[in-house]
Amino acid sequence: MDKSILLPLVQNAALLLALVFLYDAIPKKHQRQYFLLWRLGIGFLIGGIGITIMSSPLIYQPGIIFDTRSVLLCVSGLFFGGLPTFIAMALTAFYRIGIGGSGMWIGVGVIISSGLIGMMWRQYRKAYLADLSAKEIFSFAYLVHIVMLLWFFTLPLDVALPLLMTISLPVLTIYPIATWLLCRLLSRRYESERDEQIRLQDDFLFRSQFNVGNIGIAITDVDQKWIKVNPRLCQMLKYSEDELLHMTWKQLTHPEDIEADVVKFELMLAGKLDNYEMDKRFIAKDDSIVYTHMTVACKRVNNSVLLVIAGYLDVTAQTLADREVLASREQLELVLSSSDLGVWDWDIRRDSIERNARSADMLGCDIDTLNADSRQWMDAIAAEDRPKVLHSIEAHLRGKRRSIGWNIA
Incomplete structure (x- = not known):
C-alpha cells in the first residue's frame, strides 16, 4: 500500500x-x-x-x-x-x-x-x-x-x-x-x-417504594446495625427512625427467631447464599409481637458484602386470624369428639374432606378406610335419599342453607 x-x-x-x-x-x-x-x-x-x-x-x-x-x-x-x-x-x-x-x-x-x-x-x-x-x-x-x-x-x-x-x-x-x-x-x-x-x-x-410502599425496608451493615429504614418499618415496629438507627435488628428480633436468622445471615456473609427469606417475628416498642415475612439480599464488592437490604411484609393480622380459625377448629373438634355426632367437613377452597371417627363407626368401617374411599359415605345413603342429598349440597353452594336428614342403608 x-x-x-x-x-x-x-x-x-x-x-x-x-x-x-x-x-x-x-x-x-x-x-x-x-x-x-x-x-x-x-x-x-x-x-x-x-x-x-x-x-x-x-x-x-x-x-x-x-x-x-x-x-x-x-x-x-x-x-x-x-x-x-x-x-x-x-x-x-x-x-x-x-x-x-x-x-x-x-x-x-x-x-x-x-x-x-x-x-x-x-x-x-x-x-x-x-x-x-x-x-x-x-x-x-x-x-x-x-x-x-x-x-x-x-x-x-x-x-x-x-x-x-x-x-x-x-x-x-x-x-x-x-x-x-x-x-x-x-x-x-x-x-x-x-x-x-x-x-x-x-x-x-426504589425511592418511591422505599418512602411510600406498604413493605418495611431496611438497609443494614454487616454488623446487623440499621443504616437506613423507611417510614413503613418505623410504623410496624412503633419506633422512630432515629431510635431504630441506634439499634440492631437482632435486638428487636423475637428470641425464638434469632438463631435461624443469624445462621442464614452468616451464610450470606460467607458467600454461600446470595439472598434468603423466612418468616420472622419482631418485638415492637409496645411489646407486641409483629409477624413478618422477610426477604434479604446483599450488595457485594470484591466478593465482600458491603450492604444488606431487607424487606418486611407485615403478616400480623393474617397470622392472628389464622390462629383464631385454628383455635376455633380445635375447640369444635374437641366438642364433637366428646359427642355422638358424625362429622363430614368439606373444604371447598382446598377441595379436601375430613371426617371424624364417629362418622366411620356409623358407616361400619374404620376412619382410614373412610378417608381412602371418598364415595363410601354416599354409597351408604339410602338410594331414595341420595337425590335430596345432592340437591342440598348444590343449594348450599349457591348460598342457600338447607338442613335435611337421610337414612343410611
Whole structure:
C-alpha cells in the first residue's frame, strides 16, 4: 500500500474525532431543553467539520480528491438523524461544488449516498445504538464505501480503472476502521446515557417504594446495625427512625427467631447464599409481637458484602386470624369428639374432606378406610335419599342453607 496515499488519509480520518469531542461538549440537559436548536446547531457544526476535512484532502489528480467526509456523514446519519445530516450534506455539497473539477459531481454523489445510507440504517435497524456490534459497524462501513467507489465508474473507464486499482485498498482498509472507531466512541456515549437513565429509573423506583410502599425496608451493615429504614418499618415496629438507627435488628428480633436468622445471615456473609427469606417475628416498642415475612439480599464488592437490604411484609393480622380459625377448629373438634355426632367437613377452597371417627363407626368401617374411599359415605345413603342429598349440597353452594336428614342403608 502506497504510504503517500495512506498517510494523508489517516491524518484526515483523525479529524473525525472532533465530532466526538463536539458531542461531549454540549451538556445533555441543553440537548433535551433546546432540542430543535441543538439539532440545527449540530448540523452546522458537523458541516463545518466536513468542510475542515475536505480542506486537507488527498489529491489524486486535479479535480479528484479523497477525504473522510463519507465517514463523517454516514456516522452523522446513523447517530444524529435527518435534520443535522441534511444540513451537513448541504454545506459539504456546496463546498465540493465550489472546489470544482472533473470529480465534482462524484464528490456530491458520495456526500448524498453516505448521508442517506446512514439515515436509512438508523431508520430500519431495531436495536438500540448503544448495542452496535463490530460486525454490524463494519458491514455498514463497507456498504457506504463500496457505494462510494462505485461512483467513480461515472468517469471514463481509462480514468476510473487505474484510479480504483490505486485507491480501493486504502479506502476499504482505512475508512471502515475509521467508521468503526467513530461509531464505537459515539455508541459508548449512548451506552453511558442509557446506563444513567436506567440508574435514575431504578433510583426513582426504589425511592418511591422505599418512602411510600406498604413493605418495611431496611438497609443494614454487616454488623446487623440499621443504616437506613423507611417510614413503613418505623410504623410496624412503633419506633422512630432515629431510635431504630441506634439499634440492631437482632435486638428487636423475637428470641425464638434469632438463631435461624443469624445462621442464614452468616451464610450470606460467607458467600454461600446470595439472598434468603423466612418468616420472622419482631418485638415492637409496645411489646407486641409483629409477624413478618422477610426477604434479604446483599450488595457485594470484591466478593465482600458491603450492604444488606431487607424487606418486611407485615403478616400480623393474617397470622392472628389464622390462629383464631385454628383455635376455633380445635375447640369444635374437641366438642364433637366428646359427642355422638358424625362429622363430614368439606373444604371447598382446598377441595379436601375430613371426617371424624364417629362418622366411620356409623358407616361400619374404620376412619382410614373412610378417608381412602371418598364415595363410601354416599354409597351408604339410602338410594331414595341420595337425590335430596345432592340437591342440598348444590343449594348450599349457591348460598342457600338447607338442613335435611337421610337414612343410611
